Amino acid sequence: MLKILFAPLQGYTTGIYRKAHAEIFGGVDAYYAPFLRIENGKPREKDLRDLENAHAECSGNADSKCAENAKGNGASYKVVPQIIANSINEFQALTDALLQKGFTEIDFNMGCPFPMQVNRHRGAGLLNDTQTVQAIMDEIKKFSSAANETASVKFSVKMRLGQETPDEAFALLPILNDTPLAHITLHPRLGKQQYKGALDFSSFERFYSECKHPLVYNGDITSVSQIHEMERRYPKLAGIMIGRGLLARPSLAAEYKQTSHLNSATTSQDFLGKILQMHQIIFENACHTYQGDSQILSHIQSFWEYLEPNIPKKTFKKIKKAGKLNEYIEAISMLQTECKASN
Numbered sequence: 353m354l355k356i357l358f359a360p361l362q363g364y365t366t367g368i369y370r371k372a373h374a375e376i377f378g379g380v381d382a383y384y385a386p387f388l389r390i391e392n393g394k395p396r397e398k399d400l401r402d403l404e405n406a407h408a409e410c411s412g413n414a415d416s417k418c419a420e421n422a423k424g425n426g427a428s429y430k431v432v433p434q435i436i437a438n439s440i441n442e443f444q445a446l447t448d449a450l451l452q453k454g455f456t457e458i459d460f461n462m463g464c465p466f467p468m469q470v471n472r473h474r475g476a477g478l479l480n481d482t483q484t485v486q487a488i489m490d491e492i493k494k495f496s497s498a499a500n501e502t503a504s505v506k507f508s509v510k511m512r513l514g515q516e517t518p519d520e521a522f523a524l525l526p527i528l529n530d531t532p533l534a535h536i537t538l539h540p541r542l543g544k545q546q547y548k549g550a551l552d553f554s555s556f557e558r559f560y561s562e563c564k565h566p567l568v569y570n571g572d573i574t575s576v577s578q579i580h581e582m583e584r585r586y587p588k589l590a591g592i593m594i595g596r597g598l599l600a601r602p603s604l605a606a607e608y609k610q611t612s613h614l615n616s617a618t619t620s621q622d623f624l625g626k627i628l629q630m631h632q633i634i635f636e637n638a639c640h641t642y643q644g645d646s647q648i649l650s651h652i653q654s655f656w657e658y659l660e661p662n663i664p665k666k667t668f669k670k671i672k673k674a675g676k677l678n679e680y681i682e683a684i685s686m687l688q689t690e691c692k693a694s695n
């Protein structure tokens with residue numbers, strides 16, 4: 353059975369979301385947190401606070417292993433933080449901040465296509481710079497040297513084929529192959545494609561055969577049958593990372609693992625009932641964590657975006673348009689009534 357990793361999605365898979373997902377749906381082997389970045393010369397406080405949610409449920413911080421495992425309803429789930437950096441200095445500052453928090457596994461982002469990051473030479477903007485990648489990989493090597501007391505820290509890389517051309521990934525591959533990485537996750541698109549357009553499976557296959565690390569596939573997976581098909585086509589694959597497919601169908605990983613009673617034949621009411629349970633946890637947590645209607649709403653409204661096809665049109669509009677918390681609560685109770693009425 354393949355490992356299923358929840359992809360990091362800025363603005364969606366927050367600490368509150370991850371916890372609620374683990375509690376209600378689960379089936380995910382690890383949740384990758386959205387990237388931590390440098391802002392005004394230091395690791396961004398807001399991102400660090402969000403990661404603290406991963407600790408909040410831990411009983412005692414003495415055990416560093418605890419830091420990578422949060423608990424949802426008693427069941428522990430794994431959270432891996434991710435960093436995005438354009439230089440060895442940024443890499444070191446971000447890594448230090450996470451090590452201080454007790455994390456023992458870190459993912460390095462070389463795939464983000466957002467112009468704000470690419471123009472700053474981060475994410476996919478780093479893929480054509482073998483020199484900087486080499487310097488960062490040399491830094492990762494230091495963590496695995498026997499003399500280093502943080503030798504237990506593991507690094508993985510999440511990347512695309514390139515910003516402009518797949519040649520970029522193949523120029524980097526010997527450097528990556530020569531670095532002790534836990535795995536590489538590859539999204540077989542170019543940065544300039546952002547999240548749309550054709551996936552380049554022929555480059556993926558070449559990367560799959562030349563990569564010496566466990567390889568995780570990422571891109572456009574939305575069904576259990578697609579996961580089985582990937583398993584069949586690529587028997588050496590170490591896992592599948594899923595983003596938007598899990599936002600749209602949070603039961604997908606559990607369906608694949610067969611740990612959920614939900615499956616492709618599940619009625620929409622049954623599915624919506626679970627979604628409402630997950631929402632309740634997020635809503636309560638958001639109200640507890642944030643202040644003021646707009647802060648709470650901006651956190652909670654994104655939860656519904658990818659779920660639109662499952663929700664009556666009029667109710668979805670009401671949820672999205674709510675500008676005040678009481679309007680939002682009204683829209684949700686409308687959805688609850690609709691869900692009950694169709695049962």
Ligand SMILES: Cc1cc2nc3c(=O)[nH]c(=O)nc-3n(C[C@H](O)[C@H](O)[C@H](O)COP(=O)(O)O)c2cc1C
Nearest residue numbers: 359360361362386387461571572573594595596597
């Ligand atoms: C809104 C949004 C935010 C994202 N944020 C991150 C991020 O913080 N770190 C990252 O590595 N990838 C990020 N991604 C990319 C996803 O992790 C994933 O690679 C991409 O969505 C393709 O996988 P999917 O087709 O399964 O969604 C983001 C994607 C979207 C659409």
